[in-house]
Amino acid sequence: MGLEAMLHSRVAATLDTLVASGALPEAVRGVPFKVEPPGRGGSGHLATNVALALGKRAGRPPRDVAGLLAAALSVAPEVEKVAVAGPGFLNVELRPEAFHEVLAEVLREGPTYGRARAAGGQRVLVEFVSANPTGPLLLSHARGAVTGDVVARLLEIAGYRVTREYYVNDYGNQVRLLGESVLCRHEGREPPEGGYGGFYVDALVAHFRARAAHLLERAPEGGASDALVREAIALMMVGVPGADFAGIRPTLLRLGVEHDVFTSEDGLHRWGFVERALAQLDAQGRLQRLDDGAVVFVTGDEDDKNRVVRKRDGLTTYFASDIAYHADKLARGFEHLIDVWGADHHGYIARMRSGLEAMGGAPERLEVLLVQMVSLMRDGQPFRMGKRLGNLITIEEVLDEIDEAVGRPGAGRDAVRYFYLARRTDAQISLDVEVAKKQSANNPVFYLQYGYARLCAILRRAREVFGLEIPAWSPQLAARVVHPLELDLLAELGRYPAVLAEAAAEREPLKVLTFAERLAQAFQSYYTQLSVEGDSILPRERDRGPGWEARWDREQTRGRLLWVEAIRLTYESALGVLGIAAPERMTRDEDE
RNA sequence: GCGCCCGUAGCUCAGCCGGAUAGAGCGGUGGAUUUCUAAUCCACUGGUCGCAGGUUCGAACCCUGCCGGGCGCGCCA
Numbered sequence: 142m143g144l145e146a147m148l149h150s151r152v153a154a155t156l157d158t159l160v161a162s163g164a165l166p167e168a169v170r171g172v173p174f175k176v177e178p179p180g181r182g183g184s185g186h187l188a189t190n191v192a193l194a195l196g197k198r199a200g201r202p203p204r205d206v207a208g209l210l211a212a213a214l215s216v217a218p219e220v221e222k223v224a225v226a227g228p229g230f231l232n233v234e235l236r237p238e239a240f241h242e243v244l245a246e247v248l249r250e251g252p253t254y255g256r257a258r259a260a261g262g263q264r265v266l267v268e269f270v271s272a273n274p275t276g277p278l279l280l281s282h283a284r285g286a287v288t289g290d291v292v293a294r295l296l297e298i299a300g301y302r303v304t305r306e307y308y309v310n311d312y313g314n315q316v317r318l319l320g321e322s323v324l325c326r327h328e329g330r331e332p333p334e335g336g337y338g339g340f341y342v343d344a345l346v347a348h349f350r351a352r353a354a355h356l357l358e359r360a361p362e363g364g365a366s367d368a369l370v371r372e373a374i375a376l377m378m379v380g381v382p383g384a385d386f387a388g389i390r391p392t393l394l395r396l397g398v399e400h401d402v403f404t405s406e407d408g409l410h411r412w413g414f415v416e417r418a419l420a421q422l423d424a425q426g427r428l429q430r431l432d433d434g435a436v437v438f439v440t441g442d443e444d445d446k447n448r449v450v451r452k453r454d455g456l457t458t459y460f461a462s463d464i465a466y467h468a469d470k471l472a473r474g475f476e477h478l479i480d481v482w483g484a485d486h487h488g489y490i491a492r493m494r495s496g497l498e499a500m501g502g503a504p505e506r507l508e509v510l511l512v513q514m515v516s517l518m519r520d521g522q523p524f525r526m527g528k529r530l531g532n533l534i535t536i537e538e539v540l541d542e543i544d545e546a547v548g549r550p551g552a553g554r555d556a557v558r559y560f561y562l563a564r565r566t567d568a569q570i571s572l573d574v575e576v577a578k579k580q581s582a583n584n585p586v587f588y589l590q591y592g593y594a595r596l597c598a599i600l601r602r603a604r605e606v607f608g609l610e611i612p613a614w615s616p617q618l619a620a621r622v623v624h625p626l627e628l629d630l631l632a633e634l635g636r637y638p639a640v641l642a643e644a645a646a647e648r649e650p651l652k653v654l655t656f657a658e659r660l661a662q663a664f665q666s667y668y669t670q671l672s673v674e675g676d677s678i679l680p681r682e683r684d685r686g687p688g689w690e691a692r693w694d695r696e697q698t699r700g701r702l703l704w705v706e707a708i709r710l711t712y713e714s715a716l717g718v719l720g721i722a723a724p725e726r727m728t729r730d731e732d733e
Numbered sequence: 734g735c736g737c738c739c740g741u742a743g744c745u746c747a748g749c750c751g752g753a754u755a756g757a758g759c760g761g762u763g764g765a766u767u768u769c770u771a772a773u774c775c776a777c778u779g780g781u782c783g784c785a786g787g788u789u790c791g792a793a794c795c796c797u798g799c800c801g802g803g804c805g806c807g808c809c810a
């Protein structure tokens with residue numbers, strides 16, 4: 142339990158006591174109030190607005206109520222001192238033992254610290270990325286990928302049983318156009334209207350010519366054969382061997398994003414899921430045939446108009462597949478569905494909910510997480526991309542450039558993930574590709590990682606130079622953790638479970654990143670401050686003159702190692718949630 | 734026209750289920766330590782929280798209107 146939660150329940154109990162003794166009226170029971178770190182104007186470790194929150198219900202001015210509470214609260218075992226400030230805030234100073242309790246908890250729980258205890262929760266399906274396999278992953282797809290990945294992990298931490306899924310749109314016009322584009326390129330003609338002309342089309346043509354030339358023959362009807370289309374999609378997903386195109390799946394893996402299930406839209410058709418869903422809707426009177434032969438889905442309350450599920454030409458629409466698909470998700474036993482979509486699809490939410498409702502699922506069971514757009518700039522000018530024109534900036538290209546600039550594989554993944562996660566999911570990102578590439582070498586993600594490497598370096602040096610392993614927790618050792626900045630950091634660690642819970646509830650990875658940055662900042666600041674005070678965690682080289690061992694307060698060091706390890710554990714956990722590597726050492730090339 | 738998201742420091746963004754003097758990074762200026770890894774630390778600089786009303790003891794935060802930007806409003810996916 143974090144310190145805030147601890148104090149919150151103390152305050153609540155104190156209120157009850159005051160009510161029981163008649164000092165406060167019955168009406169103050171159950172009024173929500175906050176316990177938070179004090180703002181700039183405050184003092185002490187924690188502050189609460191409880192006296193203000195009670196307001197008129199207390200029947201007397203907030204400052205009087207505050208005084209009453211302060212007196213009652215100051216006898217609590219964790220509390221050192223309580224002060225009334227401003228309009229009626231209570232500033233609470235805690236005893237060191239309260240902080241040491243956090244230390245004990247982190248070390249006791251280790252890597253599982255902060256996770257919800259309840260296991261076996263609701264089954265949730267998180268569908269994300271689901272980019273059309275008609276082109277490589279672009280920057281906006283990558284944002285959805287990273288966001289979905291972290292949200293899925295947060296839900297697991299919160300106790301849900303999560304499945305990650307990618308819906309492959311390998312059916313319909315778009316994929317036909319990809320096949321047609323390949324043929325046209327092969328024949329030296331312009332791609333068809335709405336077709337594709339990117340570098341990857343060249344890669345596909347070259348591959349087919351070398352390995353499967355028969356696929357490049359036109360089908361009897363004159364278009365691309367089903368076999369060609371299927372093969373092209375497969376290559377888009379897994380990459381073209383030997384070509385400069387890795388494919389969607391490997392690129393996702395490189396981003397640290399993995400899916401448990403890939404569902405094929407074409408498969409839904411082949412197995413009759415779509416027709417069965419339409420039949421079910423028809424049986425319930427939710428389909429209506431228009432005069433021109435098209436069929437619309439009759440909407441419920443969620444949407445504002447009927448939507449076409451079967452076109453005049455008899456082919457079903459994407460919406461028809463999606464109804465079948467989402468109904469199937471429920472049929473597979475998922476109680477809650479989360480779809481991570483680009484914000485440009487928001488207009489689709491209403492009809493999807495309506496479709497789900499018609500198939501017998503409560504519309505609230507579908508939650509759509511909208512990831513805002515990534516707009517591109519180049520040298521300060523807005524820059525539009527089009528798959529047809531071939532002016533694509535792929536995420537793969539960005540990963541390559543950053544890996545190369547930093548000189549470490551994986552640097553691009555960390556930088557890209559950081560970049561996306563450092564903003565709210567619903568905030569649009571405007572990215573200047575050139576600037577991003579230039580800044581990659583001193584990306585703020587390295588600050589985050591450096592802090593972790595420093596913690597590791599201390600523990601490593603303790604072991605290798607001083608023969609000190611991380612000690613077991615004991616009240617005696619914990620009692621050596623007394624520096625105000627050390628206690629502040631413990632308070633920070635105590636917030637981690639609440640941070641995770643809040644991030645999961647709000648589906649907002651940024652909360653975790655902000656937490657990790659606070660840890661990094663607080664530790665780096667402490668580290669330097671200690672040095673300024675002439676102190677250090679481990680004896681420094683220059684302190685190791687004759688007889689240094691006699692002067693060394695070994696237990697002080699061991700107590701601090703306990704503290705360092707607690708920070709390291711939490712830090713590692715937070716980076717793990719974000720999918721950013723936690724390196725045990727970092728070195729920088731001198732020749733930059 | 735209707736709907737969704739956004740408008741906070743020079744730039745990129747937090748804060749927004751109401752609370753004390755609105756924060757961070759980058760930039761700029763000055764300084765510290767020379768290390769238990771300097772990819773470090775500290776201070777200063779910098780803001781009519783888009784505008785106008787309203788609710789409230791109290792509004793960046795809630796409500797209304799307006800202005801500005803993005804995205805949607807397909808028998809495309």
